[in-house]
Every structure is written in C-alpha cells, then in structure tokens.
Amino acid sequence: MITRFSLQLVVFSLFWLRLAQSLAVELEVDEPKIRCIESEKQALLNIKENLQNTGDTDFLSSWGNETEKRECCKWLGIRCASGSSGHVIMLDLSPSTLGISTDNIWWSRPFAGKIDPSLFELRYLTYLDLSFINFNRSHIPSSIGTLIKLRYLNLSGTYLSGEIPPHLANLSSLHVLDLSFAVWETIKSLDWVFNLSSLRVLDLSGSDLSNVYDWSQIVNKLPGLTNLHLASCILPKIVNTPSLSFVNSSASLSVLDLSENYVSASIYPWLFNFSNSLVHLQLSFNLLNGSIPESFSKMTVLTYLDLSFNSLRGSIPECFGNMTTLAHLSLASNKLEGSIPNALGNNFGLSYLDLRGNNIEGSIPEAFGNMTSLSFLNLELNLLEGEIPESLWSICSLQAFYAGGNKLSGRLPNLSQLSSRCAHYALEYLDLSENRIAGSMLDHSLVSSLKELRLSSNQLHGPVPDGIGELTQLETLDISVNSLEGVISEALFSKLSHLYYLDLSHNLNLVLSFPSDWIPPFQLDVIRLGSCHLGSQFPKWLRTQKSFSELDISNSGISDSVPNWFLNLTTRLNSMNLSNNQMTGTIHGTYPSLRSLDLSSNQFEGPVPLFIFKATQSHLSNNKFSSLNSLCDADFGLHLSLLDISYNQLVGELPDCWSRFTELMILVLTNNKLSGKIPSSIGSCPGLLTLYLGYNNFIGSLPLSLKNCTELMVLDVGGNELMGSIPTWLGKSSQILTILSLRSNQFNGSIPSSLCRLEYIQLLDLSSNDVSGNIPNCIGNFTAMKRNAISGRNFPTFDLGTNGTSINLWYNGSSVDGYEAQATLMWKGTLSQYQNTLRLVKSIDLSSNKLTGEIPGEIIELHGLISLNLSRNNLSGQIPAGIGQLNSLDALDLSRNHFSGKIPSSLSEVDRLNTLDLSSNNLSGKIPTSTQLQSFDPATYSGNPELCGPPLPNKCPGDEPTTPTETKHAQSQEDEDSFMSRGFYISMALGFVVGFWGLWGSVLLIKSWRHAYFKFLNHAGDWIFVMVAVHRAKLLRVIKG
DSSP: HHHHHHHHHHHHHHHHHHHHHTTTGGGGOOOOOOTOHHHHHHHHHHHHHHHESSHHHHHHHHSSGGGOHHHGGTTEEEESSSSOOOEEEEOOHHHHTTTSTTTTTTSOEEEEOOOOOOGGOOOOOOOEETTOOTTTTBOOOOOGGEEEEOOEEETTOBBBBBBOGGGGOOOOOSSSSEOOBOSSSSSOGGGGGGGTTOOOEOOTTTOOOTOOOTTGGGGHHHTTOEEEOOOTTTOOOOOOTOOOOOOOOOOOOOOOOOOOOOOOGGGGHHHGGGGOOEEEEEOOSSSSSSSOGGGOOOGGTTOEEOOOEEOOSSOOOGGGGGOTTTOEEOOSSSSSOBOOOOOGGOOOOOOOOEEEEOOSSHHHHHGGGTTTTOOOEOOOSSEEEEOOOOOHTTTTOOOOOOOSSSSEESSSOOHHHHHTTSOOOOOOOEEOOOOOOOEEOOOOOTTTTOSSEEOOOEEEEEEOOGGGGGGGTOOHHHHHHHHEEEOOOGGGGTTTTTOOEEEEOSSSSSEEEOOOOOOOOOOOOOETTTTSOOOSOOOOGGGGGGGGEEHHHHHHHOOBOOOOGGTTTTSOOEEOOOSSSOOEEEOOOOTTEEEEEEOOOSEEEEEGGGGGGGGGGGEEOSSEEEEEEEGGSSSSOOOEEEEEOOOOEEEEEOOOOOOOTOOEEEEEEEEEEEEEEEEGGGGGTTOOOOEEESSSSSEEEEOGGGGGGGTOOOOOOOOEEEEOOOOOOHHHHHHTTOOEEEOOEEEEEOOOOGGGGGGGGOEEEOOOOEEEEOGGGGGOOOOGGSOOOOSSSOOOOEEEEEEEEEEEESOOOTTOOOOOOEEEEEEEEEEEEEEETGGOOEEEESSSEEEEOOOGGGGGOOOOEEEEESSSSEEEEOGGGGGGGOTTSSSSEEEEEEEEEOOOOGGGGGGOOOEEESSSSSEEEEOOOOOOTTSSSSSGTTTTTTETTTSSSSSTTTTTOOOOOHHHHHHHHHHHOOOHHHHHHHHHHHHHHHHHHHHHHHHHHHHHHHHHHHHHHHHHHHHHHHHHHHHHHHHHHHOOO
16 A cells, blocks of 8 residues: 555646746745744744654754854745745655655655644645655644645645544645645534635545545535545445536546545446546556446546556446547456457557456457557466467557566567567567567577566577677566576676566576686675576676575575675575575575575584574574574574474474464474484464474473364474374364374374364374274265365465565465475375375374274264375274275275175275275175276285185186186187177167167256266366375385385
C-alpha cells in the first residue's frame, strides 16, 4: 500500500505542482522591501522548536534569530505576501521543498514532533504543507479551523490520530485538501467536507471510511470537484436507491482513484454518470468480477484506465480499440480469456498497455504494429503462442516490451534491420524469458539502446554473441537456463560499465575465463553464475565488487577455499549460494545483511561459523562441519527460520539454547554423530514445522516440551537410541503431523490411540522398536490415507521470508530456493531416502515390533495407502477379507507373523501390487488366481506349509494332472480349429465393427460412461506415474551405490 501511494504521488505531482503555482502567484515577494512581522517570525521559531530532525541534516538551518537570518521571508519553505503587509502566507515543509526523495519517506521522515499552537497565529496562511512529518499520532487541533484563508492544505502521511475535527468545514476557501495516509482512526462522517464548496482536489486515501455509507455523495455536493482520491479506504458498497440523485453531480470530475478497496461491479451505475468528464480512472486491486462492460466506450475523454488486479473474466472488449483518447490501459492480473482483439491495434494513441497475468491465448496480433504511439507493452504470464509479429518490432516508440512466461516460439528478430527504419529506436527493456524461443543469439538480434535484456528459460543455443559487449547502456543481462556454450572472456564486458544485474546461470557448457588481475568496469548488485564453468579457483575478480547483494556460484567446479578477502567484502550481501562445489577449509565472516545462505555439498570443515545464525535460511548439508558449540554464543538468530546441517560430522551433545530462535520453522540435523538427550529448549520454538533429528546417537525420551510445537508437520527421530513409551501428546498437541518416523529406536509400550487423531498423517513409521499390544482399531481415521496419491490434500506452502519468496516445504520442482521434505523408510526390503517423490508415498510401517492381535478391519478404508509393512510381529488371525480395497497398494509385507486361513481372493484385484511378502505364516488353501499373484517369486509364499497352487510347486487337492489321451484329443481339436474360412474372417470383421462402435459410441454419447472411462484412464496414469517415480528413485540409488 505504501509503495502504491508513492507511485500515486509521482502520477499526480505535476498536476498539484501546477495548481500550487497558480495558488502561489499572489505570494510573490518584493524581497528587498519586505521584512517579516516579528510575531509571525516568533511563531515560526516556536514551530521549529517542536520539530526534531530525525537524521543528521538540519533542514531548517536557515531559520533563526541571528542577524543574517532575521528576514524570515527568505527562510526555506516560507513565502510572504507582496506589498506592505508582509504576512507569511506559505509554509511548505514537504519532502520536495526539503530536497529529499520520497522513495523511502515512510521509513526516513525528515521531522518528528508535534503541531505547535503557534501555527494558528499565522492567520494569513493560504498554503500549508506539513506532509510526512511524524506527529506521533497526535490529534489534529480544532484550531486549524481558524486558518480560514487556506487554499491548499496537505497533511498526508503525518501519523495523526483521533477524529477529523469538524472545524475543517470552516476552511471554505480550500481548493486542495490532502489527508491521505494521515488519519489512522475510523472516520465516522464526511459531513464537514460538504461545506468546502470551493474544493477541487480531495485526497483521503488510506483512511478508514468503512462506516461512511454516503461517501459517493461527495461528488453530488461538491460540483466543482475535479480530483477525488479514495484509495485504500475500505469503501462500503454503494447502495443504489431512488434517493441517490446524480442531478447535481460534478460535471468536472476528471480524476477518480478508488483503488485498493472492496469495490465490486455494483459501482458501475454510479461510475458511468461521469462518462463525459472522467479523464483518469483508477480501479485496481478491487473485487470487480464478470465481464468488462462495453459502457467504458462511452467515456469519451478517458485517457487513463486501470482495472488491474481484479477478478474480471471473459474476453477483452473490442471497444477499447475505438477509444481514441485512451493512452493508458491496464487489465493486468485478472482472469481474462480468449485472444487479443485485432481492433485494439486501431488505437493509434495508446502508449501504455498492460495485459500481464491473465489466461489470454492465441497469438500477438499483427495489428499491434499500427499502435505507433506505444511505448510500454506487457504481455507476461499468459498463454500466448506463435511468433512475435515483425510489425511489433517495427514500432519506433516502443521502449519496454515484456512477454515472459508464455509459449511464444520462433527466433529472435533482426532488430538491427528493423530499427534502421526509425530515426530513433526507443527499445530499452526486453523480456522474453520462459518461452520457447529457439536458435542462436546473433549480433543482429541486439540494438544499442537496450538497458535490460532477459531471455532466460528458452531454447537458445550456440555462443554468446560479441554484440552484447557493444550494448554500452546495458544494466540487466539475464540469459540463464538455456543451452548456450563456448568461452566468455573479459572482452565481452569491457564496455558494460552500467551493468548491475548479471545472470548466466544454468548454461551447462558455458565457460567463464577471466585473467586473475581483471578489473571489471562495472559494480554488480546481482551475480548469478551457478552451473557455469568458472574453473577450480575462487573467482578473483569478485574482490573488485564492493556492493553486491546476491551471489550464486554454485555447481561451478570450484575446489578452492574461500579467500580471506571475501569474508568482509560487502555489507549488502543478502543471498549467497556456494553449494555443489568442492570448496574446502573453514569459512568465516560477518555478513550483516545475510538472509539466505547455501553452502551445501562442499567439504567445509571445523565448527559451524557464528554468522550462519544471522541468516533467515542456512543450508549446510553434506559437508564436514564438526561442532555446533557456537550456537549459544550467538547474540542474534531471531529471524532464523531454516537450519539444515544434515550429513555432516557434528559430535557431542546438542546445545540447549534454542529458545532464542523463536522464528525457527525447519531444523534438519539428520545423519550426524550427535549424542546425549534431545534438549528441551527445542520445544520453545512455537512455529516449528519440521524437525529432523534422525540417525544420530540421541538417548532418553522425546522431550515433553515438544508438545508446545502445535504446528509440527514433520517429526523424524528415527535411527537413534530413544526409549520409553510413545508420547500421547503426538496425537493431541500435534494434530497436523504428516510425517512421523520413530523407527529404529527402543520405544516400548502400546501404540497410543491418540495417534488416530492424526488425520493428515501420510507416513507413519514405528518399525524396529519394542512396541507391543494391538494395532488400534481407529487406524481408519487417517483421512489423508483414504485418498489416492494424486488427488490427496495439497501440501501447504510456507513463506520463510527470504527475498519475499514462498518456500514449498514438500515439493517445488521449479523453485531453486524451495526446501523439499525427505524421509528414510524401508521400501521393498531396502532402507531408502525419499525426497522428490515423497508426496506420492502414503505408508504405514509397524514392522519388527512385538505387536499381537489381529489386523483391524478398518485398515481397508485407507484406499490411498501405497505401502503397508506389518512384518516381524506376533500378529494372528486372518488377513482382512476386504484387503483388495487397498487398490493403491504397491508393497505389502505381512511376513513372519502368525496369520492363518486363506489368502483373501480380493487381493487378486490389487493390480498395482509390485512387492508382496506373505512368507513365514500359517496360511492355507489355494493361492488366488490372477496374473499379479502368480507372477511373484515362490519365496513370497514360503513358510506356509498349507498353501498350494501356482507359483508354489505343490498342487492343491483336486488339481489332477492331464492324461496323454486328453492331450492328444486337445491337439486334434486345435488342428481342426486352425482352419480359418472366409466366413470366419467376415464374421470377425463384422464383430470388430459392431464391438468398436458399441463401446466407443456409448462412450461418446453417454456422459456417465464417458466419465467412468476417463476416470479409469486417470487412475492408470496415476499408477504409471507412481511406479516410474518409485523405480527411478530405486535405480538412482543402485547407480549411486
């Protein structure tokens, strides 16, 4: 909201400046003759006394009692009336007058203080601007109503509180009133506004008008109003009643800003009453839905229309092509569909067109080349395809063209030739990233005016053209994620002195070769060279870069140590990625601004450095770090949300000072050599979502304090020496657990029924413990396991606060910064690590315990279960008859128990079953017949003496061997049937036709059949997807092993 307000200041500053100049004509001073009135001078000094500079600059140094400062009419921000009176008529302490930028004005205000009563002694003031002074939520004094000569009043952004005093109604001469983002309490009434009959400009943006139901009456009762700004006001819905008259509505309302409200389509009838006067209409960030009304075409003088960030649907109206006055049109971030109308190209006066973030299909119209005034075109994040028309590249005025995130194809244009037709070719910003642009980058694809070039994630190949080095105005270069190759030398960058953003990453055959003493002509802010070949040494040219905020040199072949000169090179470093190299030694530094750090998959050693805990995310996995002793020495860490030091060589006890990390969400310490008890302070991290402590040497029990982590979704402490009973709070306090692994410990006692409250559980592993008793009947409450792997609950996304990016805890194939959950589980007899395919796995593993009793019948309700392992227990009774309802099962292991009775025939219906082990039980009878069950190795059924039938060698009673006579008769019959007559073939053809159309005709004509068939295809596709993912993971483990 603050950022958008700053933009609004820019948009309307010129208008207000001209208005202010007209108001100030009478303020001209005959300075050699004017001497300010002493009482007014003293009032000004009192005002200064109550304003403190918030920075080092003394903005009011010209104000004072010294002899050289006695003429107050010459003070900064002061103007006096001409003639003999000499009264102060202008007090302007605005940022523009003080010479400061408004870019960060919300955080770096020039003054703080209070409104001094002396202000109201300046009774001849006609112009008062105290904008962006921090008045510390003081009230607007009622005395402001005594300044009756005021024509311009600006208190915007001043942090005032209380109600707006009704005395403002006395300021009947006001032409401009700006209270935007000034009053922070709810405004109950605007009745005082209706008395300001001379008002031309009113800005109440950022005020709470949710209780002002008659706000739309403002334009009815102020017929001279030209500018109305009510952005971010929580405006209530307009109620169109017969009493709402537009007879006296302003005929001069030309600028209307209702952005960032809850405005819906009900606004249209009121809005179109101003069709003949509105020039500027801002309706972005609202709740507009439905199609765009054709009535916009009746706004005959409209030049600026912004409908972005709504929920508008349908197609883009062709009428926009006939609105010849329209110069600025933004329909960005809606739900518009269809193609771009050719008629839009008829709008020769359109200079700004933003259609990004919709569902627009088709190609870019050739007619766009007719828009000869177009300077800004944004088509990003749509479904556009085909080639970009040559006519578009021929628009000489086009300054910025953004079309990333589409399906555009073809090759890069010959901009050298096309631009030669223009006296001045304006193109400066070009973004075609994330498309299907193919071919080579050639010199003629470039034009010297370019400042920003983004071609990432396309299908470009070949060398990087030398012509890039001739783009002397270039500031941003992003050609990442392509197939570019060859050697880039320092010569390419010798003329790029303005470059500050460089991304060449993920071009796997691109080699950067620079001399060790190379001094680049630029100072970069963003450096992304990941997955390029940088050589074995740490890039020495980086020591010349003093102010970069992001560095990515991951997977670049570096086997060097981090040099000392790098440790404190820049204080602005926000994100650093050195992962997937072979870097050695220790790493130190301060990095005060660091937020995201990735040192994973290197060979760093020694204690974990202190600065690690400053970051928001720290990835240190797969290194040789040996100690976490520095953890308790950190006097920071309040913002650490992710810490991953898995697969290192950490030894000793885990420090017990986690309570300071109150924002910690993900902690991963798997596969180290940590020992002792799990510290209770880990339970002092209330926002903890994921805790991996598996495969260490922890002893004792799970700390009770963990029950305070009510948001916990992943708990993995497998592979330790923990003991005691399974805590009941796991199902009571942590009800949203999705992964729970206690495997390979020494837990005892029974499975608590409280675990049945884990309706989101997707992976439950209690294997290899000393758990006894029965399996709870309430196991059927595992709701997430009732749905199949594809259609199950969507995994949540967590914002870990790094560079504003959302991190998907579970899976995010396209997010470089994403953290993917992982789990170690026994799959088909092999202990495996799962990560990429984990979201597909729904598993229960209770194997290698001392469980007794029968398998609860409720287990057959878990239709989404992929793996069930109950082996190596003392379970008895029969296998549930309905086990075939677990139609998603890929692996079933019930071996080494005491099951008896027959194998349920329903098991033959599980066509996805890939691994089965029923060995070493007391099963009997014939093995059910199915392609699946007979395909397993006989060892699957071994150790069950009473079992018979294929694939076991022993026959079942009543299965008689075939006699030679019967064999001979069958052979004879087969020979007779082998004769195929003409009639047979005709019958076969007719049968095929009838069968084919009988089936497919029904599928095409009968909706229920069609849905059933496609549902079958979806299930088949799901099964293929899961099987491929599982076998691929297994194959990769074999290859790596």
